[in-house]
Amino acid sequence: MKVYVPRDAAAKALGADAVAAAFKASGVEVVRNGTRGMIWLEPLVEVERDGARIGYGNVTPATVAGILDGSAESLGNVEDIPFFARQNRLTFQRCGLTDPLSLIDYEAHGGLAGLRRAVAMSAEQIVEEVTTSGLRGRGGAGFPTGIKWNTVRQADGPQKYIVCNADEGDSGTFADRMIMEGDPFCLIEGMAIAGLGVGATKGYIYLRSEYPDAIEVMNAAIEIARENNVLGDVLQSGQHFDIEVRVGAGAYVCGEETSLLNSLEGKRGVVRAKPPLPALEGFLGRPTVVNNVISLATVPVIFEKGAAHYASFGLGRSKGTMPIQIAGNVKYGGLFETAFGMPLGDLVNDIAGGSASGRPVKAVQVGGPLGAYFAPEKFDTPFGYEEFDGEGGLIGHAGIVVFDDSADMLGMARFAMEFCAVESCGKCTPCRIGARRGVETIDRIGQGDASAIPLLVDLCETMKDGSLCALGGFTPYPVMSALEQFPEEFAVTREAAE
Structure with missing residues (x-):
């Protein structure tokens, strides 16, 4: 047995x-x-x-x-x-099925088929395959992966790098951790294919210190991959690529790619101004691909089954599948990988089973602690990048956190501002100062000062337009969505003031 x-x-x-x-x-x-x-x-x-x-x-x-x-x-x-x-398991097809540190088990379930195909292709063909698949960055903005890879491929430089952003800091997200702990060779294979595609010989996995199990598994898997020529001389093809794990201290802002690169170089984790883009001047000033864990872990299945197969899933420009992390006040919390296009309400009420408390669902925050809140009136929104953007939200890392009708939305708006104030790297004024003033302004509203509401709106617009990175730029999303969709919770204080 x-x-x-x-x-x-x-x-x-x-x-x-x-x-x-x-x-x-x-x-x-x-x-x-x-x-x-x-x-x-x-x-x-x-x-x-x-x-x-x-x-x-x-x-x-x-x-x-x-x-x-x-x-x-x-x-x-x-x-x-x-x-x-009910899932469409592509990226997570082996997670939970295999022994994470058995390369034999990995190969028996389709592993390395994509890498074997890639070593026989030219760099241009590899990048074209990723471009044709429609894969977009799974860590936040959804930027087309093929365009980023092609920029690095064509860039001049004596050394190029693949950097995996494994600094999974968003509340309600755990897909990166799951794949690293449950199917680490998948990430290694994806990074190796990326290296072959852009001409990089070195890769780094930037992992937060709060993930000791993932650190242990990834380091062990990398050693096994080296011993079996998955890394080093890749599948004895004469093409070289190796990977190293680097551990960060857990600053939320280091999830932003340029802050991550500074930390990776041993510097303070603060955002860099763009241009230059990391694709041209990234790690140590060299052309660098910076991709999220799930982006890179999806690459092997694209090469195993073909770009057309992967692109056959999804909705519009949102191709393929998305590992959606369901958390918060839900009956069935966990990871659900499905093709883009499922309505948000189906995910919350059907797949997740509604709230664990049994009370009506009041709101869902999508995209981490700086994502917008979606009230039930918006639950028909299909899960897709453009569709969420059209409703004033963002998919981000695809974490959804559910709240029942007992949630205090004014308090949640304050939490978002306070979170930004604590986690700001201090590089730009709108984020560094704006978040602190935002907390004070929300406190004024909570104390009955209705005149502070337009001040909060103006402050959010300033942060959105003036911040250099996603931390300050996205903080207005939860605040403004709470104000717009739950005005009665802000209006109570206005009536008290009058």
Whole structure:
């Protein structure tokens, strides 16, 4: 009998290590896999029986004996669980299925097929394949990945770099961590293909110190990849590429690419003015591709199955799939990978099951702590870059955080401003000073000063237009969306003042 117990950080936080120890003490073979992403069921144990993976949710050491003797109630085949069965798993096709540190397991489930295809292609053909797929940056703005790669490919420079932005700092996001802990070779393969495509021989993964499990797994996977010629002399093709993990101190602003590059160089993590773009003068002043974890981890499936196959999923210019991270006050929290285009309301009410409290959903924040709030009136918005932009929001890293009708939206607006004030790198005045004045202005509104409302609007416009990076520029999104969609919570104080 083979038993799978996740080594993912979320599962470990819920007792997975003790569960694994109990199974090992019983003499069965235990594989520490990644998570399937159904966090409300963790630790989710899978037992291999008759060619199927039978699941058991919320397992504790006390329930291990019942699983082994067949008396415990199962969830059935894990891949038939509705939350999982409705997904379009491309990027996360192996996550939770395989042993993260078994290269043999990785190859048996399609791994390295994309890299083998890429080593036989020219750099121009590799970049064209990514361009044709329609892949856009999964870390924030949704910039076309192929355009960025082609800029670096054509740039002059004695050395070029691939930098993976693994500084996953947005609240309600965990996809980067999941893929690094559950399918690290996928990221390594994607970075190697990127290196071949733009002529880079060195890659860096910038990982935050708060992710010790991801750091451990990535370092181990890199060593295994070197030993098996996935890195170094890539698949013995004569083309060289290697990767190194660098650990950051956890400053939120280092999720912005130029701040990340400064930190990677050993400097203070502050935003750089653009131009020059990192694609031309990035790490150490050399042409650099800076991509998010999910962007790079998606590259192997594009080369394995073809650009046309990947582009067949999605909506409009939003091609492919998006790993949506569902968090907050929800019944079924976790990662749900689906093709772009699903209405927000379907994700919240159907897939996530509505609020965990059972109260009506009041708002959903999409795109991290600086993303806009969407009230139920906007729940028909399809999940796509342009569609969300048209409603005054952004997809960002695709984290959605759900609030029920007890949420204080004035308080949430204040939190966004306070968050920016604390996390600002101090480089530009609108962010450094504007966020602090914003907190004070919201406090005035909360104390009944209606005259502060237009001041808050003006301040948000100044931050949006004058900040150098996303931190200050996006802070107005949650504040203005709260004010526009929940005016009654701001109007109460206006009436009190009158």
